[in-house]
Each structure stands twice: as structure tokens, then as C-alpha cells.
Amino acid sequence: xxxxxxxxxxxxxxxxxxxxxxxxxxxxxxxxxxxxxxxxxxxxxxxxxxxxxxxxxxxxxxxxxxxxxxxxxxxxxxxxxxxxxxxxxxxxxxxxxxxxxxxxxxxxxxxxxxxxxxxxxxxxxxxxxxxxxxxxxxxxxxxxxxxxxxxxxxxxxxxxxxxxxxxxxxxxxxx
Amino acid sequence: xxxxxxxxxxxxxxxxxxxxxxxxxxxxxxxxxxxxxxxxxxxxxxxxxxxxxxxxxxxxxxxxxxxxxxxxxxxxxxxxxxxxxxxxxxxxxxxxxxxxxxxxxxxxxxxxxxxxxxxxxxxxxxxxxxxxxxxxxxxxxxxxxxxxxxxxxxxxxxxxxxxxxxxxxxxxxxxxxxxxxxxxxxxxxxxxxxxxxxxxxxxxxxxxxxxxxxxxxxxxxxxxxxxxxxxxxxxxxxxxxxxxxxxxxxxxxxx
Numbered sequence: 001x002x003x004x005x006x007x008x009x010x011x012x013x014x015x016x017x018x019x020x021x022x023x024x025x026x027x028x029x030x031x032x033x034x035x036x037x038x039x040x041x042x043x044x045x046x047x048x049x050x051x052x053x054x055x056x057x058x059x060x061x062x063x064x065x066x067x068x069x070x071x072x073x074x075x076x077x078x079x080x081x082x083x084x085x086x087x088x089x090x091x092x093x094x095x096x097x098x099x100x101x102x103x104x105x106x107x108x109x110x111x112x113x114x115x116x117x118x119x120x121x122x123x124x125x126x127x128x129x130x131x132x133x134x135x136x137x138x139x140x141x142x143x144x145x146x147x148x149x150x151x152x153x154x155x156x157x158x159x160x161x162x163x164x165x166x167x168x169x170x171x172x173x174x175x
Numbered sequence: 176x177x178x179x180x181x182x183x184x185x186x187x188x189x190x191x192x193x194x195x196x197x198x199x200x201x202x203x204x205x206x207x208x209x210x211x212x213x214x215x216x217x218x219x220x221x222x223x224x225x226x227x228x229x230x231x232x233x234x235x236x237x238x239x240x241x242x243x244x245x246x247x248x249x250x251x252x253x254x255x256x257x258x259x260x261x262x263x264x265x266x267x268x269x270x271x272x273x274x275x276x277x278x279x280x281x282x283x284x285x286x287x288x289x290x291x292x293x294x295x296x297x298x299x300x301x302x303x304x305x306x307x308x309x310x311x312x313x314x315x316x317x318x319x320x321x322x323x324x325x326x327x328x329x330x331x332x333x334x335x336x337x338x339x340x341x342x343x344x345x346x347x348x349x350x351x352x353x354x355x356x357x358x359x360x361x362x363x364x365x366x367x368x369x370x371x372x373x374x375x376x377x378x379x380x381x382x383x384x385x386x387x388x389x390x391x392x393x394x395x396x397x398x399x400x401x402x403x404x405x406x407x408x409x410x411x412x413x414x415x416x417x418x419x420x421x422x423x424x425x426x427x428x429x430x
Contacts, residue, residue, distance in 0.1 A: 008221045015225035019329025022336040023375075030264050030358075031367040032341060059363070111363055 042127040043067060047081045048112070052137030054103055054112045060086050062116040063130045067092040081146040085113060086131075096121040098099065100133035106170060112137060182214035199314055199393045202320050208313030209321070216318040223284035223319070223386075224326030228333065230283055231276060235334035238271060239263065246351055258280030259352060260361035263342040264335075268365065268374040271336035274422050277381035278329055281414040288319050289410040292393025293403035303393075316394060320386045327382025328375050335374070373429050380425060383417050388414040 027033060039136040050075060068088035076083050086096070098119030105112050119133075182190065209216065243262050250256045286346035292315060295301050301311045340363075346352045365371065389410045 008225075009216060011225040012217055012221035014220065015228060015326075018228070018327065019224070019326075019332055022332040024337055026268070026339070027367050027371055028333055030361050031365045031371050032362060033367045034362040065211065 001152050015063075020152065023080060042090060042093070042125075043071060044086045044088060044095075044101075044125055044129055044131055046084050046086060046131040046134050046137045047076065047079070048084060048103060048134050050136040050139065052084045052103055052105075052139060054084070055113070058111060058113050060088060060114045060116065062092070062095075062118065067116070082101060084114070088125075090095035094122060095125045097134065098125045098134065099125070099131065101131045103137035105138070107156060120175040126128055194395065195387065195391050198352055198394065199387055202317055202390070203388070204347070205310060205312035205317040206321065207308055209317035212314050212318060216321050220320045220326055221321035223280070223322050224330060226255070227280060227283045227326070228315060229285075229328060230335050231330050231334050232280055234275065234279055235272075235337030236341040238275060238336030240345045240390060242271070242338065243345035243350075247346060253384075257356045257360055259342070260339075260357035261344050261364040262358075263346075264339060264361045264365045265336040265370060267338045267342075268370050270374075270422075270426075272331045272338065273374050273378035273381055273424035276317070276334045276378060277327065277332040277385055277418045278355060278415055279416070280323075280330060280382070281385045281389070284326070285324070285385050285410045285414055286407050288323075288386070289391035289393040289407045290317075290403060292390060293396040293406050294350065296394065296396055297398040297400065297403055299398075312407035314389045319390050320383070321381040323389075325377060325382075327385070328378045331374065356423025365398065375430065377422065377425050380421060381383075384417050384421060385414045388417060 034157075054070060054073065056070055056073060058070045059066045060070065068086055071087040072084040074083045075081075086101070095116065096119040098121040100117045100119065102115050102117065103112055104115045115129075125131075243259060246259055246262050247256055250259060250262070292301075295311075295315065301315070304311045304314060343354075343357060347354045347357055392413075393407040394412045396402045
């Protein structure tokens with residue numbers, strides 16, 4: 001009898017531990033909680049004319065590697081620019097202070113992220129520094145609009161959009 | 176109204192709903208008394224939870240695998256296979272995890288609850304307990320009800336975890352999706368409160384509903400072998416219907 005009771009206690013314990021392990025694993029590893037930066041980080045400020053669909057906690061990447069996340073997004077009332085605070089992991093301290101920040105889209109339908117292009121300055125960013133060189137998010141509508149305005153031949157909308165890949169090929173033919 | 180007249184189907188359905196509601200109140204009232212029988216509750220968690228692990232884990236793995244295959248086929252049409260991890264995780268957390276687990280739980284644990292309590296009723300064990308001043312509500316019914324509430328969310332988590340592993344197996348190891356894309360897109364788009372906790376609330380509610388249906392059917396069964404068989408069938412049928420209907424209502428509210 002005591003042997004039997006022992007075995008079902010172990011079974012129940014195993015089940016509960018397994019259940020909570022699955023709960024913790026799912027909550028910590030498969031949701032956005034996994035993206036909260038662990039450990040220390042330092043803040044960089046960057047101003048953008050347009051941030052597009054950049055969201056809080058969006059990744060900050062350098063050479064495709066995630067080095068931090070977007071901490072906050074605010075509007076500067078004076079300059080009417082978006083001020084984005086980037087929390088960079090402390091282990092990536094060695095960022096040249098002339099590095100540039102740009103907003104990219106991952107894939108065609110993916111989320112937007114902040115990409116850092118490293119500069120060559122010997123001085124590194126410190127906590128609270130501002131990234132001077134920034135490039136706003138590409139707006140597909142703006143691109144199409146510019147193309148339509150600058151197009152020399154008056155064409156129907158559909159044809160102009162179709163012509164875009166052709167114009168993109170031009171630099172490739174140059175060399 | 177003539178008391179000898181048999182009530183119509185609507186009236187008897189209403190009567191059953193009312194009886195089940197009163198039964199739920201009786202269970203809630205019996206829960207404080209059942210705390211003295213904590214070992215019984217633990218034994219029920221073992222029985223409905225730990226003993227259901229094998230079926231839950233196998234089904235979770237296969238559901239995740241087939242989900243990955245089907246979604247890959249569909250997403251490939253739009254060139255969006257990178258979203259496979261996100262879509263699998265969202266459908267498992269928000270919908271399939273709680274619902275399929277609840278249906279399996281009704282089949283695996285609900286039926287045995289009904290059959291056990293029904294046989295206790297048929298063999299007058301419940302009356303014998305009352306004779307001995309042991310409240311069957313707090314010794315038999317409430318522990319099973321609480322075990323259902325505790326076990327269901329845990330089982331749903333295990334189901335979802337195995338489902339995601341199965342999807343990773345198919346998507347990454349077999350179909351050749353990039354592992355980083357699979358997990359990266361998943362963690363970028365699945366929110367712990369909006370999506371994961373949403374499924375947890377659902378599965379807790381489903382656990383309560385399935386356990387309530389199973390204990391109610393068993394407790395009110397006709398005390399014959401035919402009555403027990405009938406009650407067991409009704410447990411599966413009505414708890415499946417209630418779970419799916421409640422799922423719609425909860426999804427609409429938790430959206």
C-alpha cells in the first residue's frame with residue numbers, strides 16, 4: 001500500500017513539474033518575453049524624420065546580429081522628429097561614435113528594426129550619446145510617389161509601378 | 176399544470192442546465208470541506224493529469240507536425256514561409272492547445288470520472304458515505320473538480336510545447352526552414368499576455384467545464400449499468416459541445 005502511494009505521489013509530482021516546466025518554457029522562450037534583453041544595457045538616442053511602423057522592443061541589429069532593442073519612441077515637440085531610445089546590450093560596448101542608424105524592414109512583410117552601420121571613429125559611444133547619422137524608414141508609398149512625379153513619360157499607374165524593377169536594374173548594367 | 180405530464184424537450188433541457196448550475200454551487204460550497212481531503216485531490220490530479228500525459232504528448236506532437244506541414248503548404252503560396260513559427264505558435268496557444276486538450280481530456284479523464292462516480296451511485300457507495308457522515312460532495316466530487324481545474328492548463332501547456340517542438344521538427348529539420356527565422360519571428364510576434372495567457376484562461380475554464388459536466392453526469396446518473404453507460408456517453412457529447420461553444424464566446428471576449 002505504501003509502495004503504491006509512493007508511486008502515485010512521484011507520478012503527480014512529475015506531472016506538475018512537467019506542466020510548469022512547459023508553462024515556463026513557452027512563456028519565456030516562445031513569446032516576446034524572450035526578447036527582453038537580459039542583463040545590463042546602455043542607452044543611445046537617435047532622431048528620425050519618420051519611423052514607419054517601428055514598434056517598442058523592436059530589435060536593434062548590427063551586421064544582422066541582434067545587439068539590443070528599442071526602449072522608447074517619443075516625439076520631440078521642438079524639432080517634430082521621432083526620438084528613439086535604443087537599449088544596447090552592455091557586452092556590445094565597442095560601437096564607434098560615428099556609426100549610423102537606419103530603419104529597415106526584415107523581408108517583404110516582416111517587422112521593422114533599427115540597423116546600425118558601424119563607422120570608423122576610434123571613440124566609442126557612451127551611455128546616453130546620440131546617434132547623429134540616421135536614416136528614416138523607407139516608405140513604399142513615398143518611393144512610388146517620387147517615381148510617378150519624376151517619370152518623364154506619362155504612363156498609367158500600373159505601368160509605372162511595373163517599370164520600377166527595370167529602373168532598379170540600370171546600375172547593374174553600368175559597369 | 177398536470178404533474179403527471181412528462182416535460183417537453185425544452186423544459187427538460189432547461190431543467191438539466193438549472194440542475195448543473197445548482198450542482199456547481201454545491202461543488203463550490205463543498206470545496207472548503209474538501210481541503211481536509213487534500214490527498215484525495217492529489218490522487219485525482221495524478222489520475223486525470225499524470226495518466227493523461229501520454230495521450231496529450233503524442234497528440235500534441237502530431238498536431239504540431241501536421242500544422243507545420245499544412246501551414247507550410249499554404250504559406251509557400253504567398254512566399255511567407257518565414258512566418259511558420261509565428262502562425263504555429265499563435266494557433267497552438269490561442270486555439271488548438273486549449274480546445275484539443277479539452278476534447279482529449281473529456282475523452283480520457285471525463286469519462287472515467289463519470290463512470291467512477293456513476294458506479295458509486297449505482298452501487299450505493301455515495302449513500303453509504305452519507306450514512307457515515309462523509310459528505311460525498313466534498314470527498315468525491317470537489318477533489319475531481321479541482322483536479323480538472325489544476326490539470327487542464329498544465330496539460331494544455333505540455334500539448335502546446337510538444338506541438339511547437341513537432342512543428343520545429345517538420346519545419347526546420349525536414350522542410351529546411353531556417354531555425355533562427357522560425358524562432359525569431361515567433362518571439363517577435365507572440366505576446367505573453369495577449370496570446371499565451373489568453374490560452375491559459377481558456378484551458379482553465381475548459382478544465383472546470385469538463386470536470387463539472389463529468390461529475391454532474393456521474394452524480395445524477397440513473398443507478399443502473401445502462402444509466403452509467405448513457406451518462407458516460409453524455410459526458411463526452413455535452414462537454415465537447417460546451418467546450419467548443421464556450422471557446423467561441425471566450426475568444427470573442429478575450430480578443
